[in-house]
Amino acid sequence: MQILRFPAIGALLIGLVLPQFASTATAAELDKYGGTTAIQGKATGFFHVQEVDGRNWFITPDGNAFFAVALSHMLSGESDLACQNVYGGDANAWLKGSFEKARDMGFNCALGSATSPERNLNGFVDVQKAEKLFREANFPFAVGVILLKHPWEFVDGETLPDIFHLDYEQLIKERAALVCNQYKDDPLCMGYYYGFGAFNQSDQWVNHHFSLPAGSPGREALSDLLIKRYNNDVKKFNTVYGTSLKYMSELKSTFELKYEKKYERRNYPRVGMSLDKDKLADFEAIVSHMCVSLYRLGHESIRRWDKNHLILGSFIKEWALSIDSWKEVAPYVDMIAPQHVNEFISVNEIADATKLPIILSDEYFGFHYPGKAGSLHAGLVSHEARGEVYYANLMRHFKDPQVIGVTYCACMYDQGGDTLAKNNQNGFYSLNGEPREKLIETVTKLNHSVYEQSTNPATTEELKRLHTELFDKWKEHSVRRGH
Template identity: 20%
Template sequence: MNELPRRGFLHSSLAFGCGLAATPLLNPARASEVKTTQVAPSGFFTLGKRKDHWWLISPQGAPFFSMGLNHIDPASLRYPENLGIWRDKYGGSTLRWIKESVAPNLQAWGFNSVGWVQEVTVRQWRHSRAFTVDEYRALDMPYCHLLPFTESHQWEQHTVHYDFRSEDWKEWVDYVARSHCAELAEEKNLIGYFYSDCPTWIHNRPYNQWRGPIFDPERLKTEAGRTELSDLADGYYKTIHDAIRRYDKNHLILGDRYEANAPIAMEVIDAAKPYVDVLSFQDFRDPVQNLDEWHKKTGMPVLLADAAKIKWMTKPGEFTPNDGRWYAETLAALHQNPGCVGFHLCGAYQRNKGRRYGLLDEQERPDTMNVDLMKAANQEIVKWMEQTFGG
């Protein structure tokens, strides 16, 4: 892993379990020395190695493999046909809904984190809002938070690319860090920060072809072009890193969530490495193989930040289940990857008419068959962690 002098130095020690254990650290001499971008990681999620395997380390010093669910939006319970549930059962309160529905269900299903709460609103549009700090506190579970530094998402069709060299963009980066990170800096349940969801560094999709990629891939055929992309990406990642660390010295930086099945320039990855702690990927095709390859290629810990096996080409009014058997097989295989620190399922918590799949339907009825398969798979990981590290 490329490391800069600015990266905080820490001695990580692994305790037991894959949840937030309340026991003290084991003998630090048993743990590997690991460097992260964190300046003050003590008491917060960090990274460690044991038995040649990367792990997230909980604030209490326990090894933690993140099994998270993505896309949790209260608007899914506010359609005309289910608005009565929202008003009568939860009193129209998002905090009550999180405390009485979201957190208990996730824990009952064996998930130990929330990967990313923002949800599809309309296809090829921007995602819904993130949780507030009070909503995260109501959740009372480990979670990751996405910082909206740029809107270069491969699925979004409306936003122009930002000029990463401009002073306006740098000022915007500071504003985002100031408005989000200053508020979250002391939160013990926060694992770390994501940036853009599937940024189009050197690729695009048909519905946003009008804007093109951030950087023309044809220019990578020359040394001058490769150097230019390296410089551009270095400025992007350094600017964001420095802004976060002005306001939050504690939490991990999980970086962009790269699309594993689109072209990814090594110039971008190499530029990111000194400024992020984990390489994060979306992969709906072959995440086990791709994450293994990225870990071996870079030596860095990797996170499957978004994945699922579902039917994509659904029509309005058509819904599709999330494949629990695929989830179980993928989770088990990723857990064996010595570089993988977690798997976040592209849920969603409750289906809406944009995404068209979720673990609950609009009337809060669970997809019992697939949820049970996921629960059993999650419990197997917990069992393995307890047997391996003691519990």
């Protein structure tokens, strides 16, 4: 498949008038999982991925093409405040109401499971009840075999694990056994994901392992890697790092190697060009080794119990891993799962290099910050603007033959807790249940056109145009515009 190298942002803009899509797939044309009978693959009894006539697809257990459109946080523990306001505190009514609203809007699966652990710290979401609703509606969903905690889940005094330690290996094996034995025969399960965020803070992960006590498996493993890379030549190492080690073996005991924070964003071209090329090569080799160890462990732990379901891998920032690292972990996943499409880093180049399809695993269409107060991260000027960005984003993914699905970073209702404290409005409905009508209308119409759009993939040039239009739309409506 041809690599897409997108040009600098141009002047193309999406018109403000959105097409009035009619759904081209009636209930009779969809199988019970929501796949279109117009495009057929192999029926295996489980979800799998397959290329059909040049386009990648999820294939339903019945053998029909399925494009996933999901909400990452359809059910969230921080919805407890909206539940109180809108449903009088009736969690069951909130759960059912949120799910029905998502289905009415055309969301057709839950790629991030019923709820991710970091979105349910208070235990508000009853996962079993949520999955019961999914089953009653034949609503496909992924399941978590969580390899690493999200930073939000850490308690005071807790540190990162040593991913090379036998205790960690045993923990993941036990976790996979517990989960897979529940879902290994379930055709509604789309596959397993590892959680959000695995190597998004790669500098912290690397530095953590070099700070472990002498003799720790992780410190030993990474020190051995550098010793081998430098052929035990301490003088060469000192020249690169500006250190004064007497022996390379000091990496294993007394010397604490630290990489600067900017190595986290090294895959942005402008950042990577500013870094020392030798240290950067070492850092990449370390991260790649850690990723392969982690992904291999997850793959082997799951495949011991379940050889049928897909492995989605970690839902990870698109800038977190280099193409070379993605290639190294490709044998252990069935798709790449970058969180967002990026103006400067091509997810298509990663897909080409790995020969794997793409899910966008926590895609943005912006947040609103009333009064321009708060972090303003991915902030847009209005909820109507969020709808325009959603339209541009999903159209780009519908038309990309390498993309098999997208799950959006949004909630059905605005959130309480830390999200409210940040003044972040990410819901389709307010905390009091007031609908953002234009946003909902735009999302609903486009979601329901899923097989009208995705069955007609774009040419390379058309996809470049859609990509450009998307980032132009972001720039047009950014709350930071002109700052």
